[in-house]
Amino acid sequence: MDFGRILILIPLILLSFVSSNDSHSIIRMRTDLSDSYAGVRKIRVDDSLYCDSWRFVIEANDAGKWSTVPKRCLEFVKEYMTGGRYTSDSEIVADYAVAFAKTVNVSTNRKDAWVFDIDETLLSNLPYYRDNEYGSEPFDEASFDLWVDSSVAPALPASLRLYNELRKLNFTIFLLTGRTENQRTSTIENMLFAGYSGWEKLFLRGASDLGKLATVYKSEKRREIESAGYTIHGNSGDQWSDLTGFAVATRSFKLPNPMYYIA
Numbered sequence: 001m002d003f004g005r006i007l008i009l010i011p012l013i014l015l016s017f018v019s020s021n022d023s024h025s026i027i028r029m030r031t032d033l034s035d036s037y038a039g040v041r042k043i044r045v046d047d048s049l050y051c052d053s054w055r056f057v058i059e060a061n062d063a064g065k066w067s068t069v070p071k072r073c074l075e076f077v078k079e080y081m082t083g084g085r086y087t088s089d090s091e092i093v094a095d096y097a098v099a100f101a102k103t104v105n106v107s108t109n110r111k112d113a114w115v116f117d118i119d120e121t122l123l124s125n126l127p128y129y130r131d132n133e134y135g136s137e138p139f140d141e142a143s144f145d146l147w148v149d150s151s152v153a154p155a156l157p158a159s160l161r162l163y164n165e166l167r168k169l170n171f172t173i174f175l176l177t178g179r180t181e182n183q184r185t186s187t188i189e190n191m192l193f194a195g196y197s198g199w200e201k202l203f204l205r206g207a208s209d210l211g212k213l214a215t216v217y218k219s220e221k222r223r224e225i226e227s228a229g230y231t232i233h234g235n236s237g238d239q240w241s242d243l244t245g246f247a248v249a250t251r252s253f254k255l256p257n258p259m260y261y262i263a
């Protein structure tokens with residue numbers, strides 16, 4: 001082999017080394033990506049991550065109407081409701097509601113109003129749902145009505161705190177619930193049992209309200225309140241149907257509820 005050929009071969013040999021290393025790094029890179037995709041797939045099937053995202057979607061009302069908690073999320077919802085996060089989320093909602101309430105210039109004419117829903121807002125039906133699979137079973141109206149009649153639902157502590165703060169600030173408080181007129185006595189008994197008092201009026205569904213969507217029924221009642229000369233500054237509820245429609249409050253405060261949906 002003459003010197004000229006050696007000069008040509010040396011760069012070719014070096015190139016083959018570099019090329020080999022490049023190929024190796026490309027293969028490694030593909031392997032690494034493949035590993036990370038596998039990781040993503042693994043996380044995607046993880047119930048905890050899925051159910052956390054599901055909870056976000058239903059709280060944001062992105063899912064629209066839904067009927068029951070997915071079975072795979074039963075444990076997640078149970079943990080959410082009983083493990084401290086529900087309490088924490090509710091407390092922070094109440095903090096923002098109190099902060100807003102303090103910015104309102106409440107007049108002495110008693111016309112500054114706040115509207116509260118009752119179930120999963122002022123009262124917690126968690127003892128009932130604990131015995132009924134946290135909303136992962138279809139709603140059973142008969143057993144829920146028996147629970148309502150027992151009048152022993154505890155207060156949602158964050159909402160009781162907000163309620164009492166609003167009374168101190170001289171807001172006039174209206175209770176607006178999807179419960180029916182035949183539940184008036186048990187509802188009042190339960191509210192007093194849970195530590196609430198001093199509301200202006202309790203609205204329940206009367207005969208002419210039966211069959212109406214909650215959004216419509218509640219909007220009509222809010223309009224009634226406004227027609228009586230009140231300004232509804234705040235509205236607290238666990239359902240979007242408590243808060244949307246017409247005659248909406250200046251500020252609406254959505255409480256968490258991953259157990260059921262009311263249109």
Ligand SMILES: [Mg+2]
Pocket residue numbers: 117118119120121237238239
């Ligand atoms: Mg409610």
